[in-house]
Amino acid sequence: MDDRQRDLLALADAARGFMPRDEGLALHQHAGGVDAPGPFLEVGSYCGKSSVYLGAAAEAQGRLLFALDHHRGSEENQPGWEWHEPDLVDPATGRIDTLPHFRRTIGEAGLDDTVVALLGDSPRVAAAWATPLALLFIDGGHGEEPAHLDYEGWVPHLAVGGTLLIHDVFPDPADGGRPPYEIWCRAVGSGAFAEVDAVGSLRVLRRTAPGC
Ligand code: SAH
Ligand code: MG
Numbered sequence: 181m182d183d184r185q186r187d188l189l190a191l192a193d194a195a196r197g198f199m200p201r202d203e204g205l206a207l208h209q210h211a212g213g214v215d216a217p218g219p220f221l222e223v224g225s226y227c228g229k230s231s232v233y234l235g236a237a238a239e240a241q242g243r244l245l246f247a248l249d250h251h252r253g254s255e256e257n258q259p260g261w262e263w264h265e266p267d268l269v270d271p272a273t274g275r276i277d278t279l280p281h282f283r284r285t286i287g288e289a290g291l292d293d294t295v296v297a298l299l300g301d302s303p304r305v306a307a308a309w310a311t312p313l314a315l316l317f318i319d320g321g322h323g324e325e326p327a328h329l330d331y332e333g334w335v336p337h338l339a340v341g342g343t344l345l346i347h348d349v350f351p352d353p354a355d356g357g358r359p360p361y362e363i364w365c366r367a368v369g370s371g372a373f374a375e376v377d378a379v380g381s382l383r384v385l386r387r388t389a390p391g392c
Pocket of ligand 2 (some may be wrong): 348
C-alpha cells in the first residue's frame with residue numbers, strides 16, 4: 181500500500197460516521213479486489229466516512245464512486261431515535277443536513293475527482309440508472325421499506341463478477357434491526373451470489389449470475 185492510500189485510510193478512520201475501523205478496512209480491501217469493469221456506488225454516505233474507505237480504493241483503480249444520499253438522515257437518525265446527532269440539524273430549516281459535512285470530508289481527502297455525490301432519494305435515482313456497477317455498497321435507510329427498495333432498485337444494476345456489500349447485517353435480532361439481514365438473505369437465497377466475507381456487521385458477496 182502506498183503513502184496516499186495510507187493517508188486516506190487514516191482520514192477515513194478519523195472521519196465522523198457509523199463505520200467501525202475493522203469494517204471500514206474490509207470495505208477498502210474488498211473494493212481494491214473488484215474484478216468487474218465500471219464504477220462503484222454506495223447508498224448512504226452520511227458524513228462521508230465509508231465514502232473515503234471506498235473512494236481510496238476507487239482512486240487507486242481510476243474508477244468513480246457515486247455516493248448517493250438525500251442527506252436528510254434515515255428514520256433512525258431523526259430526533260428521538262437511537263442514531264440522532266443533534267448538531268447535524270440545520271437551524272435554518274430544522275432538518276438534518278449532512279451534505280456540508282460530507283463535502284468537507286471528501287474535500288479534505290482530495291477525493292473530489294473520484295467521489296461523485298448523488299443528492300436524492302435512492303429509489304428514484306435507481307429507477308433512472310443504467311450504468312452497470314462493479315461494486316454496490318448498501319448502507320441507506322434500515323427500515324423495512326427503504327432496505328428492500330434499495331435491494332430491488334440497485335442490485336439489478338450490479339454486473340456479474342461485481343461485489344455486493346451490505347452493512348448492519350445482524351443475524352441475531354438482539355444485536356440490531358432485521359431489514360439489512362433480510363436483504364442479505366435475499367441475495368444469498370437468490371442463487372446469484374457467492375458469500376465472500378463477513379467482518380462485524382459487514383457482509384461481502386460476489387455476483388456469480390444475473391438476477392436477484
Ligand atoms: N455509510 C455511512 C452511514 C450511512 S447512514 C458512514 O460510513 O458513516 C444512512 C444514510 O442513508 C443517511 O445519511 C441517510 O440520509 C441515507 N438515506 C436513508 N434513506 C435514504 C433514501 N431513501 N435516499 C437517499 N439516502 C437515504
Ligand atoms: Mg451502517
